[in-house]
Amino acid sequence: MRPELAHIDAWLFDLDNTLYPESAKLFAQIDRRIGAYVARTLKLDPLEAHRVQKDWFISHGTTLAGLMAEHGVDPHDYLADVHDIEMDVLEENAPLAAAIAKLPGRKLVFTNGDAPYAQKVLGRLGLAESFEAIHDVHASNYVPKPHPHAYRSVCEAWNIDPTKAAFVEDMARNLAPAKAIGMTTIWVDNGSEQAPDADRSYIDYITHDICHWLEATLEEQ
Structure with missing residues (x-):
């Protein structure tokens, strides 16, 4: 591992649009189901629902957090509904699995989604055995990234x-709280x-493809 990353003993990865390409x-399927x-x-027309959805995404971190705070929505019902999607667009990524396996230290998924959905995604990607654990929105007591909690x-x-x-994430704003508590950040x-x-x-490294970044980083031993 390159010298400036030699101290890393835990690697946290976001899930959506991070472990697979945008x-x-x-996630576009999920976005439509959220709307x-x-x-x-809320009995809104699609245009107004989209506006509310994006307002909550900005102000609350996720639409779910807004629905829970302002309308008392059951998170289990919501997550089961919005994650009811086809995953045939995902393919196994053996090079990414190999790169993650070579990383020194622990590896975890840190997501605003839930573990059942994350497990399905990881299975499609060939990453089911790549991570020690999935820390999901239930584990965070429904307080999502980018909230410091x-x-x-x-x-x-x-x-x-x-x-x-180190924290790997596709949402740039979600890296700011990680950096604030000392994490190395990869966007x-x-x-x-x-x-x-x-x-x-607050971003230490930027990449367009996490697999290529990991492979290049690991080659610099």
Whole structure:
């Protein structure tokens, strides 16, 4: 491992649009189902539902957090509904599995989704055995990234020293709280939707493809 990363003993990976490319458009299916869920639950037309959905994404971190805070929605019902999608757009990624396996230290998934959905995605990608654990939105007590509580939650649950951890994520704003507690931050800038935030000073590394970045990093031993 390159010298500046030699201290890392825990690798945290976001799931959607991070472990698979945004171009697969898997999360686009979820995004449409979220809009439909908001429209149905709040009895809104599709245009207004989309506006509310994106407002909550920005202000609450996720649409689910907004629905729970303002309408008392059951998170289990919501997550089961929005994750009811086809996954045939995902393919096994053996090179990524090999690169993750070579990383020194522990490997975990840290997601605003839930574990059952994450397990299905990992299975499609050939990564079912790549991670020690999945820390999902239930484990974070429904407080999602980028709220600081979510990062404290994953560190406390799995005994992670954030100053010896790296976090890989496609949402740039979700890296800011990680950097604030000492994590090394890697942004997968692959075209996924971003919240309005021009500041990127909290990002240590930028890549368009996490597999290529890991392979290049591991070659620099």
